[in-house]
Amino acid sequence: MPYTYILINFFTVIICFLASFDKRIQFNRLFGKFLLSSTIVAIPFIIWDIWFTAEGVWWFDLRYTLGFKIAGLPIEEWLFFYCIPFACVFTYYCIEKFFDLGLADAFNNIIVFTAVIVLSVVGLLYYDRIYTLLTVIITIFTLCYLHFIAKKEWIGKASFVYLVLMPGFFAVNGILTGSFIPSPVVNYNPDDFLGVRMGTIPVEDAVYGYSQFLLNIYFFKKITKNEK
Template sequence: MMPYTYILINFFTVIICFLASFDRRIQFNKLFGTFLLSSTIVAVPFIAWDIWFTGMGVWWFDLKYTLGIEVAGLPVEEWLFFYCIPFACVFTYYCMDKFFSLDWLSHFNNLIVFTSVIILGVTGLLFYHKIYTLLTVMVTISTLCYLHFIAHKEWIGKASLVYFLLMPGFFAVNGILTGSVISSPVVNYNPDAFLGIRMITIPVEDAVYGYSQFLLTIYFFKKLNKNEK
């Protein structure tokens, strides 16, 4: 089972959402093409980031948990990760938006953006020598500022709530990858590259990294889907 660990993580992350997509009340299957395009747009820079950091030794993968197939220095499972995780996230957001009235959360946009930018900005200034921390801070601040001040998106509060609700899944998936319930991590981190603050075994930067990826995928999904605002 060990060589199949990472591929099974991807599979179990996506399978329930994939099957539920065909429910006639949801019909997310009609948006598979839109999702694939939007997630690819976001995946390209994030995968480039991943390749760069892997090459630098910021993080690395224990290949005993993978199928042994690598593309550009990354296990094939890592490439799939950039589609499986966003799929589950976007599907959840889509369902929450479809079945619940969450527009009132737009009132929290200013609070979320300003608080996040201040905290992240201070963290980046204090720990600029930690490359994973610094780049994560820069990407997330840029994402929030673009969505709020330039694109004027009203769904930041809504998306933030959905991301918070996805945290149990985040802890399950990233927990396994970082060694919470297995003998050693699938993904290992250079301690000089991040804050060293872990949520159980998960670097706190992972949650911020995931937040920016989630927001950007939602942005492009909505932009490409004519029925979404």
């Protein structure tokens, strides 16, 4: 049981890590740039995590961890901000490399405008739920920045890849939130989120993950000079 969270991180990343050395992919040559880009994204999300943990918005069952904490977070939670993005960025990199998903980018405007409208309504209706509100604000800001300021053309493509990643999302976040194990690794204060769950996963987690995914792709592309 103490190895639960560290094993989740390990199994999330191991297949992608080994595949990185494939001669057709050679993602291993980009490890340093990935670490830099993921750290840029991780910093604000870790600060958010530390704050919410300190305020009791969510908390961790340390029975599922090795017991080492930094700034109130289990060491596994720090690794989470590298392991999950690694699997996500690697998947995006491979799909973009081997498949033409240009058609998906035709939906950029629809995705951005629909998401911003829906999230704005949710934020206005549930402004008193801090996890919901902050997730809405961060995701709206991310989409608006990428679409209107940075003018990125790959939001549709990235959104499609995020959908492809959903089975992995449900597996990882499902276990962390209590699926298949006696109690959750991560617990949530019911007063701070909508209470709408996909299985055991708060719907906010999917939106949170989407904004984190988009930002990881953005900075990875920027640092590797692979932008459109």
